[in-house]
Amino acid sequence: MKIKRNGWVGLAWLSPTLLFVSVFVLWPMVHLVWLSFTSTSLLGGGEWVGFKNYTTAFNDPKFWAAFRFTLLYTVILTPILMGLGFALALLVSPNTPLRRVTRTVTFLPVVIGLASSSLLWFWLFDQQVGLFNRLLVDLNILSQPLVWFRKVDTAMIAVIISVTWKVVGFGMILIMAGIQSIPSDLFEAARIDGASLWLRVRRIILPLALRSILMATVLSVIGSMLAFDQFYLMTGGGPRGKTFTSVYWIYQNSFVRFDLGYGAALSVILMLVIMAMTALQLTLQSRGKA
Amino acid sequence: MTDQAHVRLTSLEKHFGAFQALKDIQLSVEKGEFCALLGPSGCGKSTLLRLIAGLEEATSGRIEIAGRDVTMLEPSDRQIAMVFQSYALYPHMSVAENIAFSLEAAGVPKAKRLAKAAEAAALLQLDQLLDRKPAALSGGQRQRVAIGRALVRDPQVFLFDEPLSNLDALLRVQMRIELSNLHRQIGATMIYVTHDQVEAMTMADKIVVMSAGQVQQVGTPMELYDNPANRFVAGFIGNPAMSFLNVAALPPALRPAGAQEVGIRPEHVQLTAPDAPLHGSVRLVERLGNQTLIHVETPAGPVCAQAPGHATARLGETVGLALEPGRAFLFDATGHRV
Numbered sequence: 001m002k003i004k005r006n007g008w009v010g011l012a013w014l015s016p017t018l019l020f021v022s023v024f025v026l027w028p029m030v031h032l033v034w035l036s037f038t039s040t041s042l043l044g045g046g047e048w049v050g051f052k053n054y055t056t057a058f059n060d061p062k063f064w065a066a067f068r069f070t071l072l073y074t075v076i077l078t079p080i081l082m083g084l085g086f087a088l089a090l091l092v093s094p095n096t097p098l099r100r101v102t103r104t105v106t107f108l109p110v111v112i113g114l115a116s117s118s119l120l121w122f123w124l125f126d127q128q129v130g131l132f133n134r135l136l137v138d139l140n141i142l143s144q145p146l147v148w149f150r151k152v153d154t155a156m157i158a159v160i161i162s163v164t165w166k167v168v169g170f171g172m173i174l175i176m177a178g179i180q181s182i183p184s185d186l187f188e189a190a191r192i193d194g195a196s197l198w199l200r201v202r203r204i205i206l207p208l209a210l211r212s213i214l215m216a217t218v219l220s221v222i223g224s225m226l227a228f229d230q231f232y233l234m235t236g237g238g239p240r241g242k243t244f245t246s247v248y249w250i251y252q253n254s255f256v257r258f259d260l261g262y263g264a265a266l267s268v269i270l271m272l273v274i275m276a277m278t279a280l281q282l283t284l285q286s287r288g289k290a
Numbered sequence: 291m292t293d294q295a296h297v298r299l300t301s302l303e304k305h306f307g308a309f310q311a312l313k314d315i316q317l318s319v320e321k322g323e324f325c326a327l328l329g330p331s332g333c334g335k336s337t338l339l340r341l342i343a344g345l346e347e348a349t350s351g352r353i354e355i356a357g358r359d360v361t362m363l364e365p366s367d368r369q370i371a372m373v374f375q376s377y378a379l380y381p382h383m384s385v386a387e388n389i390a391f392s393l394e395a396a397g398v399p400k401a402k403r404l405a406k407a408a409e410a411a412a413l414l415q416l417d418q419l420l421d422r423k424p425a426a427l428s429g430g431q432r433q434r435v436a437i438g439r440a441l442v443r444d445p446q447v448f449l450f451d452e453p454l455s456n457l458d459a460l461l462r463v464q465m466r467i468e469l470s471n472l473h474r475q476i477g478a479t480m481i482y483v484t485h486d487q488v489e490a491m492t493m494a495d496k497i498v499v500m501s502a503g504q505v506q507q508v509g510t511p512m513e514l515y516d517n518p519a520n521r522f523v524a525g526f527i528g529n530p531a532m533s534f535l536n537v538a539a540l541p542p543a544l545r546p547a548g549a550q551e552v553g554i555r556p557e558h559v560q561l562t563a564p565d566a567p568l569h570g571s572v573r574l575v576e577r578l579g580n581q582t583l584i585h586v587e588t589p590a591g592p593v594c595a596q597a598p599g600h601a602t603a604r605l606g607e608t609v610g611l612a613l614e615p616g617r618a619f620l621f622d623a624t625g626h627r628v
């Protein structure tokens with residue numbers, strides 16, 4: 001049997017999506033790349049400068065400091081999110097009423113804005129009125145309220161606590177979907193085989209939910225590499241500019257110093273780095289499967 | 291009931307919420323016996339098997355295996371092995387790892403458990419496939435791996451839940467023979483769920499006929515065939531199925547006393563002249579080659595007669611029927627044998 005191919009009909013079916021992608025993804029990206037080769041200012045004006053923004057970027061110690069800080073944040077946060085997300089997913093994947101409630105409650109923070117949650121936690125960490133400080137003091141973990149945002153370490157811890165609260169439910173839901181897609185008779189067979197919880201997790205759940213775990217990891221890494229709101233609202237980049245993230249530094253250049261062209265170049269560099277990291281993760285994933 | 295019962299169920303009941311899936315099950319299976327649980331879909335066969343396996347908790351009653359009360363024990367502590375209808379093989383593990391997984395769980399060292407897996411595989415002609423993943427196996431091979439996984443546990447009792455239902459007809463016949471041979475070879479106690487009476491009749495030493503969560507009758511295949519306890523068993527065992535005639539609508543000469551219905555198997559019905567007391571018109575002629583099944587509509591209900599392969603019968607034709615004396619089963623209004 002011969003199938004008649006009609007390319008134009010296919011294109012017509014795709015056109016709404018193509019139009020949407022062109023207007024809202026492709027065009028901004030092309031515009032961004034173009035901007036990065038100019039000295040455009042937020043106040044208008046500017047001219048073609050070739051690779052000047054890029055050479056500046058590679059010699060900008062503040063940008064690379066921000067980049068390293070973002071990387072550190074990602075490297076600390078991702079295992080916490082994935083480990084906790086996996087543990088929670090294990091806990092809530094059976095469909096019992098109490099577990100469904102736990103699932104919903106854990107997922108709730110995911111649907112509120114990151115800005116709102118950052119503000120909420122900013123006040124919870126406050127040294128005078130913060131309930132979190134109060135709790136730690138009452139539990140005798142701290143002797144007196146801590147000024148969380150005066151030091152880089154404690155500021156990082158505070159942001160990580162707040163972000164974990166905010167997004168751990170997202171990884172949990174993705175991983176839970178992976179666990180729930182494992183046929184229940186495999187678990188019954190494992191029960192008959194006498195597998196302990198640890199053996200079931202290690203030999204059955206982890207390998208069979210691996211795809212969802214890796215997907216959650218990729219999304220979580222991308223999210224962390226793009227961190228902005230939480231630092232903007234909680235640390236303001238301080239103390240002494242030590243908690244600027246990459247995106248925060250891009251924001252500083254584009255909207256505080258009005259240097260849109262330079263900001264665009266930094267954005268392009270960050271985009272390429274994240275694309276490379278994602279490609280690497282996905283390659284590792286497909287190799288791990290083979 | 292003797293005292294060597296290997297599996298003994300006493301007053302076993304199972305409720306799912308308000309629904310009662312099993313009612314007052316009493317059953318004992320002897321050591322080395324092949325026992326089939328037979329019944330229509332939804333009658334509770336799988337539920338009963340899962341109760342024995344410990345995958346489902348009994349609402350009340352008692353389960354003993356090899357003289358131990360296992361009612362409250364975990365599945366892995368019951369000394370049973372189960373073969374699932376879906377095989378339930380671990381898809382990411384090789385055949386050898388699948389077979390050896392229970393040994394891994396028991397902490398057996400790797401070399402020893404691989405040796406035991408190879409031993410079980412040899413018994414099932416799986417030696418060449420030990421490194422394959424389940425996805426790269428045929429249905430029959432997967433079935434064997436599932437059996438291998440059960441074998442390696444060296445259990446007191448093997449539990450099978452419709453293990454052959456995913457295989458094609460030819461392979462099913464072959465696996466039936468292999469399973470029977472395996473049973474003879476290792477002499478283990480086996481409990482086998484099926485809704486296929488041919489499987490039950492050909493393999494089992496003892497058949498438990500179930501309906502609506504209750505045991506209807508327990509017996510050897512021929513006992514059930516020759517001496518069904520009630521209308522359900524009579525109608526369920528035997529292919530083609532027994533015909534049931536309404537006594538009130540029979541000619542007075544043929545009416546037995548004290549019965550509501552008469553059951554007669556097709557091989558005990560003969561076609562005779564149309565002026566016989568019991569007669570009717572031919573509704574359907576099924577030619578099977580070695581025999582012909584003739585379905586006749588009579589005033590007392592439809593009757594199936596088994597005739598030789600080349601019997602002549604035309605649709606719509608009126609024929610007389612003779613029931614072989616002494617071969618009819620009589621049932622009262624509640625369906626019990628009279």
Ligand SMILES: Nc1ncnc2c1ncn2[C@@H]1O[C@H](COP(=O)(O)OP(=O)(O)OP(=O)(O)O)[C@@H](O)[C@H]1O
Nearest residue numbers: 306309311329330331332333334335336337338485
């Ligand atoms: N977990 C459960 N919750 C509620 N009802 C159930 C559950 N498991 C089984 N049942 C009900 O119990 C009855 C018996 O089910 P079971 O699976 O034992 O039937 P079966 O005899 O094995 O049928 P089949 O031949 O179709 O497999 C059915 O009516 C079924 O709907």
Ligand SMILES: [Mg+2]
Nearest residue numbers: 335336337451
């Ligand atoms: Mg079943």
